[in-house]
Amino acid sequence: MNNQQEPLWEVFIRSKQGLDHKHVGSLHAADAKMAIENARDVYTRRMEGVSIWVVESKYIHASNPDEAGSLFDPANDKVYRHPTFYDLPDELKYM
Amino acid sequence: MNSQPTNKTNNFLADYVLFLADSSLIMGHRLSEWTGHGPSIEQDIAITNIALDLIGQARNFYQYAAEVISENKGEKITEDDLAYLRDAHEYKNLLITELPNGDWACTISKIFFFSAWQYFYYQRLLYCTDKQLSAIAEKSLKEVTYHLKWSGDWITRLGDGTEESKRRMEKAVEDIWPYTGEMFKPVDYETELENSVGVNVSSIRNEWLEKISSVFGEATLSVPRETWMQQGGKNGVHTEHLGYILAEMQFLQRAYPGLEW
Numbered sequence: 001m002n003n004q005q006e007p008l009w010e011v012f013i014r015s016k017q018g019l020d021h022k023h024v025g026s027l028h029a030a031d032a033k034m035a036i037e038n039a040r041d042v043y044t045r046r047m048e049g050v051s052i053w054v055v056e057s058k059y060i061h062a063s064n065p066d067e068a069g070s071l072f073d074p075a076n077d078k079v080y081r082h083p084t085f086y087d088l089p090d091e092l093k094y095m
Numbered sequence: 096m097n098s099q100p101t102n103k104t105n106n107f108l109a110d111y112v113l114f115l116a117d118s119s120l121i122m123g124h125r126l127s128e129w130t131g132h133g134p135s136i137e138q139d140i141a142i143t144n145i146a147l148d149l150i151g152q153a154r155n156f157y158q159y160a161a162e163v164i165s166e167n168k169g170e171k172i173t174e175d176d177l178a179y180l181r182d183a184h185e186y187k188n189l190l191i192t193e194l195p196n197g198d199w200a201c202t203i204s205k206i207f208f209f210s211a212w213q214y215f216y217y218q219r220l221l222y223c224t225d226k227q228l229s230a231i232a233e234k235s236l237k238e239v240t241y242h243l244k245w246s247g248d249w250i251t252r253l254g255d256g257t258e259e260s261k262r263r264m265e266k267a268v269e270d271i272w273p274y275t276g277e278m279f280k281p282v283d284y285e286t287e288l289e290n291s292v293g294v295n296v297s298s299i300r301n302e303w304l305e306k307i308s309s310v311f312g313e314a315t316l317s318v319p320r321e322t323w324m325q326q327g328g329k330n331g332v333h334t335e336h337l338g339y340i341l342a343e344m345q346f347l348q349r350a351y352p353g354l355e356w
Contacts, residue, residue, distance in 0.1 A: 006135075027137050030252060037245055038137040041144055 008057040009035040011042075013049030021053050029054075109163045110187060110284040111293065112228070113177065114329055116156030117188035120178060121337070122209055123149030124344055128196055138199075141245065145206065148238040153178070155231045179348035183337045190328040191274040193336045200253055200260070200267040207246035208271060211306050212278045213239045215299045225292040247310045254314025264316060276324025279303070285329075 006028040012021035024043050029035035035054040044052070063071060075081070126146035133139025157174035164172045191209055196202045217239060220232035253260040279300040285293055308318050327333065347354060 028135060029137065033248060034252070037248065038141065040241075041141040042137055045140075045144065 006030050009039075009054045010057050010060055011035075011039045012053040012055075013039070013043055014051040014053075015049050016047070018049075021051065024048070026057060105163055105167045107284040107287045108225075108292065109160055109167060111288050112156050112160040112163060114187040114284070116153045116160055116177070117186045118192050118209075119149045119156065120153035121186070121188040121340060122192035122205075123147070123153060124340060125192065125194075125196060126202070126206070129202065134199055142202070145242050145245075148235075148242065152231070152235045152238070155234070159227045159231070175348065179345045183333050183341055184331040186333065186337060186341070187329050187331060188333075188337075189274075189277055190325050190334055191271065191277070193328070193334055193340060194271065194274065195336060197267065197270075198263055199249075200263040201270065203246050203249045203253065204264075204267040204271045206242060207250050207310070208275050208278075208307070210239055210242040210246055211303050212275075212299065214243050214306075215302045216294055216296070219294040219299070223292045223294070228292055243306075250310050250316070251314040254311070254316040261315075264314070268316060269319060272319040273322055273325050277326045277328060280324070280326060282329045 007030075008026055009029055010026050011024050013024050014021045027035065027038050027042055029038045032054060036052055039052045039054055043049070123146045126142055126149065129139065129142045130146075131139065133142055154174060157177050160177055161172050161174050164177075189209070191205060194201075194205060196205075214236070217232040217236040220228055221236065223229055223232075250264070253264045255261075256264075279296050281289075281296045285296060287293075289295055304318070311318050
């Protein structure tokens with residue numbers, strides 16, 4: 001089996017109690033169906049999750065770390081964007 | 096069990112459960128030979144997972160068999176006694192489980208044919224009157240469902256793959272096919288227990304063949320013609336391979352009896 005010919009896939013797993021899929025790693029597989037089966041075999045052995053997403057790595061686009069300054073610093077000093085000035089009634093449990 | 100079983104029934108029951116245990120154990124052991132040698136890390140883990148599932152099933156069956164045999168004999172027999180201290184002629188596993196792994200296509204073929212049999216077998220075993228067997232079948236069925244899916248997907252990709260993969264797949268199927276008939280020819284303990292705990296094995300054959308044909312169709316492989324089928328495993332008549340497997344598997348317990356972790 002020539003791994004260089006099999007594309008690389010990123011794997012995301014949602015745990016039983018979880019609400020979102022978390023990135024757990026990557027693996028090689030010939031196609032999407034195999035990628036899901038391989039992810040099940042490699043990343044759910046210890047009941048890590050109940051739902052699997054796989055995406056071919058080439059379809060993941062990431063922000064450029066060199067641009068982190070201009071992308072994220074401006075949000076640092078805008079306190080008015082945070083909803084922290086309300087007094088929440090006790091009845092609202094999930095805010 | 097509802098009534099006190101006769102010794103004769105218990106002997107048949109013991110053999111029956113041992114047949115299921117031995118088949119799972121020997122298949123699991125053979126697959127474990129791929130550990131560290133898989134074609135890629137993902138497949139290495141996949142196949143060792145399957146091996147572990149099968150050995151787990153075997154343990155469940157052996158524990159039950161040990162109970163039944165202990166009652167028969169009036170002395171305490173354990174699962175380890177059954178797995179490690181019986182000789183080849185006492186083993187009742189299907190012959191297909193002891194065949195060498197060969198190449199990837201050969202291993203996949205064995206897993207596919209065997210898992211398909213287990214799938215339809217356990218589905219029926221779910222409804223048998225013996226609660227223990229029914230419980231083991233329920234747990235095992237989930238595992239086997241995945242084994243069947245996984246191996247079927249590989250059959251499809253290898254069959255409808257490159258020229259080499261197809262050639263290897265066709266050869267593997269041709270080599271393994273004569274060992275599939277044994278699955279559907281009942282021996283005495285299967286026939287005896289058919290009504291109470293067992294399964295009518297010849298009735299499984301059509302569903303099994305349908306599944307094989309459907310996957311083979313997708314894989315652009317042809318189902319082999321009717322051929323003479325190898326038999327004997329269920330009655331302790333084995334190929335030359337089982338001796339070597341047991342020698343390796345049992346050596347430690349026989350050299351150091353009672354050895355524990």
